[in-house]
Amino acid sequence: MPRLSLWKPNKGNDYKFADRTIKEHFLAGGTGVFVHKYIGPHSQTDSVSGDQPVNKITSELNVQDLLFGENRDRKYDPDVFDMRGVYSVADQDFDLTQFGLFQTADTIFITFHIGDMMERLGRKIIPGDVFELPHQNDETRLDSASITLQAKPSKKFRKGETITGGTSGVQATVVTYNHNAKTVRITPISGNFEQNEIITGDRSGATATVTSFTPKENLTINKFYVVEDAARGQEGYDPGWWPHIWRCKAVAMQDTQEFRDILGTGENADDLKNIISTYQSEIDINDAVINEAKRNVPTKGMEVGHLYVNQIDQHKVDSKSQDGTAGKGIDIAHTGTSFPNSIQDGQYVLRVDYSPSRLFRKEGNRYIKVSEDFRGTFVSSNKGLDSFINNTSNSPVTDDGKERQYLSKVIKPKVDN
Numbered sequence: 001m002p003r004l005s006l007w008k009p010n011k012g013n014d015y016k017f018a019d020r021t022i023k024e025h026f027l028a029g030g031t032g033v034f035v036h037k038y039i040g041p042h043s044q045t046d047s048v049s050g051d052q053p054v055n056k057i058t059s060e061l062n063v064q065d066l067l068f069g070e071n072r073d074r075k076y077d078p079d080v081f082d083m084r085g086v087y088s089v090a091d092q093d094f095d096l097t098q099f100g101l102f103q104t105a106d107t108i109f110i111t112f113h114i115g116d117m118m119e120r121l122g123r124k125i126i127p128g129d130v131f132e133l134p135h136q137n138d139e140t141r142l143d144s145a146s147i148t149l150q151a152k153p154s155k156k157f158r159k160g161e162t163i164t165g166g167t168s169g170v171q172a173t174v175v176t177y178n179h180n181a182k183t184v185r186i187t188p189i190s191g192n193f194e195q196n197e198i199i200t201g202d203r204s205g206a207t208a209t210v211t212s213f214t215p216k217e218n219l220t221i222n223k224f225y226v227v228e229d230a231a232r233g234q235e236g237y238d239p240g241w242w243p244h245i246w247r248c249k250a251v252a253m254q255d256t257q258e259f260r261d262i263l264g265t266g267e268n269a270d271d272l273k274n275i276i277s278t279y280q281s282e283i284d285i286n287d288a289v290i291n292e293a294k295r296n297v298p299t300k301g302m303e304v305g306h307l308y309v310n311q312i313d314q315h316k317v318d319s320k321s322q323d324g325t326a327g328k329g330i331d332i333a334h335t336g337t338s339f340p341n342s343i344q345d346g347q348y349v350l351r352v353d354y355s356p357s358r359l360f361r362k363e364g365n366r367y368i369k370v371s372e373d374f375r376g377t378f379v380s381s382n383k384g385l386d387s388f389i390n391n392t393s394n395s396p397v398t399d400d401g402k403e404r405q406y407l408s409k410v411i412k413p414k415v416d417n
Contacts, residue, residue, distance in 0.1 A: 006239045018238040019115055022245070026113045030084030031135050033110070034222070035121060036262055037077040038128035060126060074128060076261040081121050085110045085131075106252040108225060111233050111245045125248055129227045130262060136223035145172070146274075147193060148211045149182040155206035157184055159284045165210070167197035174201070176280045181266050182208075183274055221275055225250035226259070255279055332359075339367060 008014070041064035044055050051067035064071045087110035110131070117125060157163065157177040163186070164171050170193050172186040184199075193199065193213040200207045229249040236245025253259060255277035264271030266279075273279075333347035334340045339360075343349065349360045349367060360367035391404040398405060 007241050011242060014240055015238065015242050018240075018242075019244055022236075022238075023113045023116055026084045026086060026116060030086045031133065033083045033085040033112075034132035034134065035081040035083055035125065036130035036132065037079075037081060037121060038126065038130070039075050039077050041071040042073045042075045060128070071128070072257050074258045074261065076130070080132070083112060083117065083120055085112050087111065108250050109247060110250060111236070111247050114232075114236075114244055114246050117246055125227060125230050125246060127227050127229060128258075130253060130259065131225040131227070131248075131250055133223045133225070138221060138223070145186050146214045147184040147186060147199065148214075149184065150196075150209040150211045152179060152182055153206045153208040155201075155204050157201045157206045157208075158204045159281075161201045161203040163199045163201050165193045165197050165199050168192070168194045170194075176284070178266060178274055178280055181268065181271065181274050182211075185274075221272070224253035224262070224276070226253045 038060060040058040040060045040062045041055065043058050044052060044064065052065055053063075055062045055064075058075055062071075063069065064073060087108050090108075112125065114124075156179055157174050159174055159176060161174050162171055163174060163184070168191060170191040172193075174184055175187055176185045177183075178185075192215060193210050195210055195212060197210050198207055199210060227248050227250050231247060232243040233245040233247030236243050236247070238244060253262075255263060255273055263273035263277070266273040266277065331348070332350050333343055335350040335352060337351065337353035339349055339351075343362050345362050345364065347362050348370070349362065351358050351360065354372070356372050358372050359370045361370050362368075391402075393403045394401050395403040
């Protein structure tokens with residue numbers, strides 16, 4: 001009598017029977033999952049950098065940036081694949097066991113039938129693939145209605161202000177405003193806006209012509225997740241030790257550069273980015289913080305008006321102002337970006353090419369630093385970086401004709417000899 005063994009080196013009838021049964025469970029009880037198939041980074045044919053190799057053929061095995069190990073410009077198949085998956089739905093809750101606030105429902109573990117996956121997708125699900133869950137469609141959005149504008153207005157609409165239609169008289173509250181995409185997301189108050197009518201913001205004074213109005217019910221969206229890890233699930237092995245289930249760990253998809261193929265760039269009014277992205281809200285919050293800081297602290301430096309000042313020291317800067325001006329009864333003889341050719345000893349020169357402006361006093365053959373403009377206007381650091389980050393100027397010395405360059409292109413890695 002032969003020895004009994006559940007293990008068989010070949011996938012026989014027992015395996016096929018179990019596989020069909022498991023597949024039927026997924027088809028009958030699983031939820032619909034739209035899979036956006038990642039097919040690799042966009043091809044790079046003109047790269048001269050050693051850390052960004054030339055990839056003429058798009059493949060999932062390509063790496064766009066070898067230095068950082070990133071695939072920032074991901075390419076997705078234009079076709080969307082309909083599959084069946086199973087996962088446990090969890091309540092929206094915060095995980096307080098670690099530093100910060102993390103939503104536990106932002107990470108899901110979803111399983112698929114391996115045979116069905118290979119048949120529909122043509123390969124296994126890998127990190128970078130994106131899931132779209134239609135059963136998580138949000139039909140209760142508060143900011144779903146939108147207005148598309150004919151052109152960018154000279155003034156920007158403000159979040160929270162009320163806009164009024166010049167023809168219809170309809171009023172609505174601005175939820176977000178995307179200046180580049182020429183879209184205003186609103187919470188309708190009464191009625192619908194008409195095409196070609198002019199809307200006006202009550203606080204900003206911005207005016208624009210309406211191209212189209214999309215009501216709330218037409219803007220429901222699905223929930224998107226991106227795969228972080230995938231492997232055979234331990235619950236998917238049959239008694240014969242053959243796997244049938246593919247288990248994926250996926251997290252909520254964010255509006256980042258990697259998913260431009262799915263979300264769009266935001267420059268078109270119908271881009272998905274304009275609906276699910278929180279970028280504009282974050283910019284509005286940041287601008288509000290900066291404006292409040294300017295209101296509370298209009299100038300920088302120390303507040304010393306309550307301190308005693310020795311009136312005998314006439315040659316010193318008045319500490320009550322700390323704004324780079326001369327002392328009491330003393331005038332500035334010259335203001336500019338350089339020292340004058342002729343000036344008398346004891347006179348003051350204010351150099352405005354320094355940051356902050358710096359006050360000097362002529363003493364013989366030298367200029368002695370007296371003070372700096374400590375009380376200059378408050379400016380946040382990101383405003384100083386704005387001219388670099390949002391630089392759109394052209395340059396004749398760069399390969400692409402733009403002044404703004406990525407650090408990875410400017411700073412080239414070199415091999416140590």
